[in-house]
Amino acid sequence: MDLDLARQLSVANGSKIMLLVMDGLGGLAHPETGRSELETARTPNLDALARESACGFTLPVALGVTPGSGPGHLSLFGYDPLKFNIGRGALEAVGIDFDLRPQDVAARGNFCTVDGGGAITDRRAGRISTERCAELCAKLCGIRLDGAELFVEPVREHRFVVVLRGDGLSDAVADTDPQREGAQPLEPRATASEGEATARLVARFVEEAKRVLASELPANMLTLRGFARRPDWPSMPDVFKLRLAGVAHYPMYRGLAKLVGMEALPVGPAIDDSIATVRENWGRFDYFFVHYKYTDTAGEDGDFDRKVAKLEEVDAALPSLLELGPDVLMVAGDHSTPAVMAAHSWHPVPFMMRAPWTRSDACDAFNEAALQKGSLGTFPAVEALSLALAHAGRLTKYGA
């Protein structure tokens, strides 16, 4: 359902909806066992929940399309990820609680290491500490640009955010990150004529930064990507009549939550921190987005066994979430990250929803093989919220 229809049909009531996202949830069979991560993990609580749930797979964007974390989450939040896209810079800036204004342009930065000829030898500058990152950002903040105010804010390890503030800025600027080692950072270039002035400002910043960082090995250079403005989107509270809490530790997911109108609650890194945060705020919200990152990290690292262990960690925590008594509980992923691929993938993502008024199906476990018997089949992730709202009694009838 599109957002206009959702706005028309949705109503508030006293029900509570929870979306548990295991990042990179979906997997593929290990070549030696023929079983995926979920099929390998011991997950008695997830399996029991599957027997009480409507089950299936979500399609985050489209068949064959591998989503980034932005589209993967936006679709679960009810936003068509092909209509609602957002640059990494704005996501990161909002995620660290930077007050990103509508006219600002933000980019995600990485400190990197370059050799004497300027070629990148380490795209992450040896993953310098967050403290070191903050020191370097403070130095870069001293750079003066004609016609724009400059902010350089640390994120985590080698990651930071650059924001330009001024009149007539544009986000039509190409990435300087060549996305591989051995190449030099690219010159900042406009991707459209309205980006030319901004690209010149960025080029000036990079030139000065190179000078400032020259003696700061291993962080003696930087790359920038995802130039973006803050998007002006319909907000979830307005469209869906929900009071929403985002329970995510990582800045990017906090940023996503805030951009759609959730209150991003402060929360520690562990799943128990998330559960405690949900519990403490249970009365204040109708909807909780709970983000668990480590399944994806393990998948991206190609570490099958660690991904299995992380799935089991979520399984062990599940009863504490169920105890809170959400009316509708969705267990979902933003995309698949099969450990055997060590990367995000396009594969549909395991999904289940426990709610009043579901039809029973024959799923007796929460894994790729068992979910093929699910009553939901493979459906667009962007429809998941509509389903949850319907089961929560929050959608009125369409048409006479």
Added chain:
Amino acid sequence: MDLDLARQLSVANGSKIMLLVMDGLGGLAHPETGRSELETARTPNLDALARESACGFTLPVALGVTPGSGPGHLSLFGYDPLKFNIGRGALEAVGIDFDLRPQDVAARGNFCTVDGGGAITDRRAGRISTERCAELCAKLCGIRLDGAELFVEPVREHRFVVVLRGDGLSDAVADTDPQREGAQPLEPRATASEGEATARLVARFVEEAKRVLASELPANMLTLRGFARRPDWPSMPDVFKLRLAGVAHYPMYRGLAKLVGMEALPVGPAIDDSIATVRENWGRFDYFFVHYKYTDTAGEDGDFDRKVAKLEEVDAALPSLLELGPDVLMVAGDHSTPAVMAAHSWHPVPFMMRAPWTRSDACDAFNEAALQKGSLGTFPAVEALSLALAHAGRLTKYGA
């Protein structure tokens, strides 16, 4: 397929298509037995048909969206219900064979009972008889409005239709029905500036009607809803090259059939009346829409057992329909009305099609559990007619 493509690909031939709609067909499990209405009913004929059919579920509008009867039927007729919407007033007016003209504005009316303070105590005025309704409508017809001709036509029991005819009328008028008892009828208000003059005419009518009805207990007041014009849509005969018969007893479904270009045949209330009507008119048409209302009525009343009995009634009648020998027979519902919810719902609706050239599937019965093994899966209801036309040999090849 959209209507433009359908118009391009469809051809006439001698084949016959039948659509049997059991209103509110889909259900949910009874909490005591764990079985839905269809899973409970003894339906040997439907089950046998399922074994010869391609089976699955239709999605009337979108996941999570509960359709009214209009969208639920329009999608089965091949009209995208998000593009083709229609107000209740126009549906009812056309359904009672009122000659609704393009500039007219129609509303559905209910006689109701109000207390001394004007608050509604019975939204249906004790379901007065259709004869009494006709007498009251005749009285209301005497009201004179400056600038518009007025028609007040009885429908059934407490239901009637009001039509305004004149220049510059608009359907941008809000319902006066507060949809609950204990509240007063709402003032007629414009929903957009172009509706203001019409809203004033409606207000004048309501004021006069209140006076006329003052001593007519229990029908001492009225409510109005679904202000609408007659839509100007592509017609099914034109788009799909079909001669279509609508076999529906209830005015609203007759109205829907007529609005898409079917000939609404006069028919009695029983399923045997419908079968007799189809039989008598078999030679004149290529397509028969047969509407069975009572499954929905039982569901809306929350009467699980009566819905089961009504499903069995249809099952018993099925052989007589099959005897007529339709080339393609679809058994479908416009939406689900689970008795346990006592309301329309968003759940996908059981569907089967017996036709030449279907692929076999593993469905051995016509119910929600068995249909999950269907070869059609869950598909948009708006595509059902395309499928039927294809199996009837009525769609030519697309592209070279």
